Amino acid sequence: MERQDAELRRLTDAMNQAPPEKKLDRACAVINKLVEQRREMHSEMEGMHQKMMHQADAGK
Secondary structure (H helix, E strand, O other): OHHHHHHHHHHHHHHHHOOHHHHHHHHHHHHHHHHHHHHHHHHHHHHHHHHHHHHHHHOO
């Protein structure tokens, strides 16, 4: 998570410091990274859910 936060900080800093003609490109990079991280988070959560369900079934 720290790595993800650092990456977002870097992208956000680049966006904030970008000249007006580059702001939109930099903002898109931030949004794309947020979406990517959210997908990763959902995938990890689904994996944990499946593991918990498997363990619960094994305990019966």
